Amino acid sequence: MVQLWIPGPTEVRPEILAACALPMIGHRSATMTETIERMDPHLHLAFGADQSGDASVAVHSASATAMMEAALIGAGRGKVLCLVNGAFSKRWYNIALQLGRDARAIEVPMGEVVDLGEVRRVLDAEGPFDALTVVSSETSTGTATPLAPLGELLTHYPDTLFMADLVSWIAGAPVDFDANHMDFGLAGVQKAFALPPGVAVVCASAAFMERARAQTERGFYLDPVRIIDGHLARKTPATPAISLYFALAQQLEDISAGVALPESAGACSGAAAWQARFDKHSRMQARTVEWAAGHGLSLLPAPEHASPTVSCIRAGDLDVGALVGGLAERGYAISNGYGDLKGKTFRIGHMGDHSEDGLEAVLTAADDVLS
Numbered sequence: 001m002v003q004l005w006i007p008g009p010t011e012v013r014p015e016i017l018a019a020c021a022l023p024m025i026g027h028r029s030a031t032m033t034e035t036i037e038r039m040d041p042h043l044h045l046a047f048g049a050d051q052s053g054d055a056s057v058a059v060h061s062a063s064a065t066a067m068m069e070a071a072l073i074g075a076g077r078g079k080v081l082c083l084v085n086g087a088f089s090k091r092w093y094n095i096a097l098q099l100g101r102d103a104r105a106i107e108v109p110m111g112e113v114v115d116l117g118e119v120r121r122v123l124d125a126e127g128p129f130d131a132l133t134v135v136s137s138e139t140s141t142g143t144a145t146p147l148a149p150l151g152e153l154l155t156h157y158p159d160t161l162f163m164a165d166l167v168s169w170i171a172g173a174p175v176d177f178d179a180n181h182m183d184f185g186l187a188g189v190q191k192a193f194a195l196p197p198g199v200a201v202v203c204a205s206a207a208f209m210e211r212a213r214a215q216t217e218r219g220f221y222l223d224p225v226r227i228i229d230g231h232l233a234r235k236t237p238a239t240p241a242i243s244l245y246f247a248l249a250q251q252l253e254d255i256s257a258g259v260a261l262p263e264s265a266g267a268c269s270g271a272a273a274w275q276a277r278f279d280k281h282s283r284m285q286a287r288t289v290e291w292a293a294g295h296g297l298s299l300l301p302a303p304e305h306a307s308p309t310v311s312c313i314r315a316g317d318l319d320v321g322a323l324v325g326g327l328a329e330r331g332y333a334i335s336n337g338y339g340d341l342k343g344k345t346f347r348i349g350h351m352g353d354h355s356e357d358g359l360e361a362v363l364t365a366a367d368d369v370l371s
């Protein structure tokens with residue numbers, strides 16, 4: 001068995017796998033209601049949305065891609081502005097086109113971040129847009145787009161909902177949904193939540209919900225109103241992935257209780273435990289960059305745009321296939337570059353419940369391969 005240090009799915013702790021193996025229950029049972037109830041306070045912490053505020057959290061049995069579609073269904077049938085800097089942000093743009101939206105992409109090369117001034121220019125010259133889409137951590141390139149400046153900018157464009165893919169960001173770094181004036185956040189759980197894939201989590205502002213309720217023809221399974229109202233009523237629209245709900249409830253409670261933190265974090269819980277988890281990710285990211293520099297290698301994105309959970313390293317003359325293969329022989333899986341970046345970059349996913357000691361072991365094995 002190889003240990004997963006790819007950019008997701010990542011390793012799942014045995015305790016969580018055990019939660020997946022709990023006896024089955026009916027999805028309209030009291031135990032199911034309790035399972036959903038257990039999640040909300042922790043989901044609010046993960047999204048950085050005040051529990052007494054106007055944002056609603058929800059869970060749906062689907063992949064993150066499905067929630068990209070749900071977000072667009074709720075945002076309206078008009079124009080959507082998509083910031084594209086890699087494979088997943090391009091996917092969101094393509095989904096908008098597939099849904100027949102008047103989608104406008106601002107596209108920059110992989111590893112770069114769309115310039116805020118250009119966003120402002122397009123909003124002014126071509127708006128109003130119903131929504132803006134952005135991927136906070138482009139897993140294909142290990143590139144982070146800061147959410148705060150975008151959120152601030154969009155306060156000047158009240159018609160434009162701020163929608164972010166947080167797939168490889170959430171549970172690895174703070175989202176600050178409220179502080180960043182966000183309207184819709186979505187994620188799968190196979191990245192920094194360190195869960196098996198198959199359920200998605202979302203957070204929606206009151207403005208998003210109002211807009212979504214006004215839409216006709218929202219479909220059924222990906223109707224964000226049905227998903228979020230259903231969650232609030234503790235009822236799922238269809239039979240959910242019950243085993244994954246058990247796992248999610250367990251993992252959310254465990255993260256809030258300070259699971260998978262180094263001893264140096266001390267005993268912490270609640271928001272402090274989430275912050276300690278973010279700090280751990282940040283140290284693992286810095287350590288990976290330091291290791292790369294030791295081999296004369298650097299990240300694909302500029303240092304200030306490095307993802308907290310996925311390091312995408314320029315390979316230079318290094319044989320990426322040999323590195324990935326050599327590590328696999330030593331029991332560790334890392335990833336080659338994505339798409340056109342294959343052979344030119346490699347990616348290490350340092351996320352979830354992985355420890356700094358664990359990362360050290362991977363980097364030592366990589367040293368061994370490289371020597």
Ligand SMILES: Cc1ncc(COP(=O)(O)O)c(C=O)c1O
Nearest residue numbers: 063064065088137139167168188
């Ligand atoms: C940033 C990002 N967005 C979206 C997705 C799609 O997620 P899923 O495969 O769960 O639909 C991924 C998957 O890796 C991702 O990394």
